[in-house]
Amino acid sequence: MIEGALWRKWVFYNIPLILFVFVLLFPFYWMIITTFRPDGELYKPWNATSYQPFWTNNPTLEHIKYLFEETSFARWMFNTMFIALASTLISLFCGVLAGYALARLNFPWAGSLGTVIFVTYLVPQTLLFIPLAQIIRNFELGDTPWSLILTYPTFLIPFCTWLMMGYFKAIPKELEECARIDGASRWKAMIYIIIPVAVPGILSSGIIAFTLSWNEFIYALVFLSSPDQKTVPVGVTSELIRGDVFFWGPLMAGALLGSIPVAIVYSFFVEHYVSGLTGSVKG
Amino acid sequence: MAVTAVAGAEARPIPRPRRLEDERWLALALLMPTAILLGLFIAYPFFEGVLLSLTSQRVGVPGEFVGLKNFVKIWNDSIFRTTVWNTFWYTGVTTVFKLALGLWLAMLLNRHFKGKALVRAFILLPFIIPTVLSTFAWKWMFDPTFSVINWTLYQLGFITQRINWLGDPDLAMTSIIIVNIWRGVPFFAISLLAGLQTISPELNEAAAIDGARPWNRFWYVTWPLLLPVTMVVMLFSVIQTFADFQLVYVMTGGGPANATHLFATYAYQLGIGTGLLSEGAAISLAMFPFLFIIVVVQLLYIRRVETR
Numbered sequence: 194m195i196e197g198a199l200w201r202k203w204v205f206y207n208i209p210l211i212l213f214v215f216v217l218l219f220p221f222y223w224m225i226i227t228t229f230r231p232d233g234e235l236y237k238p239w240n241a242t243s244y245q246p247f248w249t250n251n252p253t254l255e256h257i258k259y260l261f262e263e264t265s266f267a268r269w270m271f272n273t274m275f276i277a278l279a280s281t282l283i284s285l286f287c288g289v290l291a292g293y294a295l296a297r298l299n300f301p302w303a304g305s306l307g308t309v310i311f312v313t314y315l316v317p318q319t320l321l322f323i324p325l326a327q328i329i330r331n332f333e334l335g336d337t338p339w340s341l342i343l344t345y346p347t348f349l350i351p352f353c354t355w356l357m358m359g360y361f362k363a364i365p366k367e368l369e370e371c372a373r374i375d376g377a378s379r380w381k382a383m384i385y386i387i388i389p390v391a392v393p394g395i396l397s398s399g400i401i402a403f404t405l406s407w408n409e410f411i412y413a414l415v416f417l418s419s420p421d422q423k424t425v426p427v428g429v430t431s432e433l434i435r436g437d438v439f440f441w442g443p444l445m446a447g448a449l450l451g452s453i454p455v456a457i458v459y460s461f462f463v464e465h466y467v468s469g470l471t472g473s474v475k476g
Numbered sequence: 477m478a479v480t481a482v483a484g485a486e487a488r489p490i491p492r493p494r495r496l497e498d499e500r501w502l503a504l505a506l507l508m509p510t511a512i513l514l515g516l517f518i519a520y521p522f523f524e525g526v527l528l529s530l531t532s533q534r535v536g537v538p539g540e541f542v543g544l545k546n547f548v549k550i551w552n553d554s555i556f557r558t559t560v561w562n563t564f565w566y567t568g569v570t571t572v573f574k575l576a577l578g579l580w581l582a583m584l585l586n587r588h589f590k591g592k593a594l595v596r597a598f599i600l601l602p603f604i605i606p607t608v609l610s611t612f613a614w615k616w617m618f619d620p621t622f623s624v625i626n627w628t629l630y631q632l633g634f635i636t637q638r639i640n641w642l643g644d645p646d647l648a649m650t651s652i653i654i655v656n657i658w659r660g661v662p663f664f665a666i667s668l669l670a671g672l673q674t675i676s677p678e679l680n681e682a683a684a685i686d687g688a689r690p691w692n693r694f695w696y697v698t699w700p701l702l703l704p705v706t707m708v709v710m711l712f713s714v715i716q717t718f719a720d721f722q723l724v725y726v727m728t729g730g731g732p733a734n735a736t737h738l739f740a741t742y743a744y745q746l747g748i749g750t751g752l753l754s755e756g757a758a759i760s761l762a763m764f765p766f767l768f769i770i771v772v773v774q775l776l777y778i779r780r781v782e783t784r
Binding site: 206209210213214216217218220221223224227235236237238246283286287288290291293294295298299300301303306310312313315316317318319320321322323324325326327328343344346347350351354379380404407408410411414415425426429430439441444445447448451452455456459460463466467470471474 | 500502503506507509510513514517518520521522524525528580581584585587589593595596598599600602606607608609610612614616617619621624658661662663666670671705708709711712715716718719720721722725726739740743744747748753756757760761764767771
């Protein structure tokens with residue numbers, strides 16, 4: 194690249210980048226600072242003279258304590274984790290098999306089935322939640338984790354399948370043919386040769402599927418009703434707002450703690466996450 | 477001899493391992509779990525949703541077949557018309573900003589500097605963290621009485637009176653749009669960055685040597701090569717935004733005075749909140765033709781761009 198003077202580098206690159214990072218991360222800073230700020234400081238009007246919004250000298254754990262003592266927050270965390278893990282595993286199982294079939298097997302309508310998968314990938318949850326709520330009730334799954342474990346795969350499987358198709362297509366045909374010549378069956382070649390090679394793809398889809406199910410809201414909001422069954426996003430929304438009163442301290446504490454598992458998983462697998470995300474876009 | 481052997485094999489049931497040797501049987505077996513789940517929880521509810529929207533069912537009232545009456549009713553509903561307008565405005569404005577800012581951020585990241593991996597990892601956070609939870613942080617920042625944004629603007633001398641971000645219909649829509657852009661820019665930036673990295677820097681250098689100015693280099697070299705990725709990113713983003721629910725539900729719940737509803741939030745309010753199941757289903761389904769057109773147009777366009 195042709196490098197200009199130092200000030201140009203700052204004006205055109207560094208300062209805009211710093212601004213971007215600041216704006217993108219500020220809400221999280223605000224979440225953290227609110228979590229540890231005592232109520233007395235939180236509820237000072239914005240134009241009060243002694244208002245010091247960006248720092249607190251009296252950090253407190255009262256909001257986190259409230260969260261665990263007065264609400265079923267720990268239970269919500271467990272529910273969300275269980276639902277996210279179970280639906281991710283189901284979706285990976287289905288998605289890997291379907292992706293393999295669509296990418297590497299010759300059978301009638303393989304192409305059009307691939308298109309069908311892509312189109313279901315684009316079906317938003319908000320299109321079907323009302324009839325789906327009735328179906329869940331008819332199957333007597335309402336207010337159980339299974340209502341979500343079985344419905345989350347509807348948006349996770351198409352995604353996993355689509356991503357895995359990309360990974361499977363990139364594996365050379367010869368690899369499988371060698372195994373077949375050595376006497377492996379079609380099935381064994383898939384299980385022992387191709388799937389191990391596609392592990393990075395499986396990891397990517399799994400991580401993205403996990404974050405997507407942790408993030409899901411409308412199905413959880415509609416299908417679950419008792420406080421003990423709720424997931425973190427729904428529990429925080431429905432139990433920490435009473436009428437018009439927002440419990441901002443515990444709310445932000447809940448938002449912060451509820452984000453941490455996703456953030457941890459993400460931080461361990463950033464590269465897989467990014468490659469999955471960009472892989473899904475390249476298609 | 478050979479003929480009889482084949483005929484004999486067909487007559488006997490094929491043992492299972494042999495059957496899985498046949499690619500068609502194997503494909504059927506591998507696709508079965510996916511087909512069952514998607515059929516049960518996408519195709520079936522879609523079908524049920526269409527039927528439901530043609531009846532007068534409410535919570536506790538089975539209802540009867542009423543034809544297109546629900547659709548006529550929502551068509552004459554002024555809140556529904558506002559909803560349609562809102563959805564298009566919301567989708568259009570946010571997409572333009574997400575694309576512009578995302579592209580800008582991608583170009584800022586597309587060079588070597590210290591801590592690049594760390595910056596990239598942090599930038600994706602708004603996209604990773606559950607939307608409902610981060611939207612609550614924004615709602616708190618937009619709070620009418622305790623807004624930190626108002627405080628900052630006041631301290632900098634831009635305002636003397638508070639801005640009631642979520643209380644005024646136009647400002648509420650703007651606030652929602654800001655949050656959506658905030659959440660969407662990382663996805664655009666990271667995807668477009670991946671696209672940018674596939675473009676050989678030699679192309680830009682060659683154009684520079686030929687005397688092309690930066691803007692022309694971008695417009696005639698980078699942008700056309702980036703177009704396929706851009707189109708796919710736009711397709712995902714437009715659909716997600718058009719069908720958005722959580723952001724509006726948390727920020728305003730469709731208020732003030734039903735001024736900020738999107739299809740999904742209005743469908744939820746009528747279908748689940750008020751219990752008018754079939755009307756809610758009709759509003760949800762009203763999204764379908766729009767989504768269908770968006771998908772078809774964009775897929776055709778992507779195909780054209782890719783085969784060019």
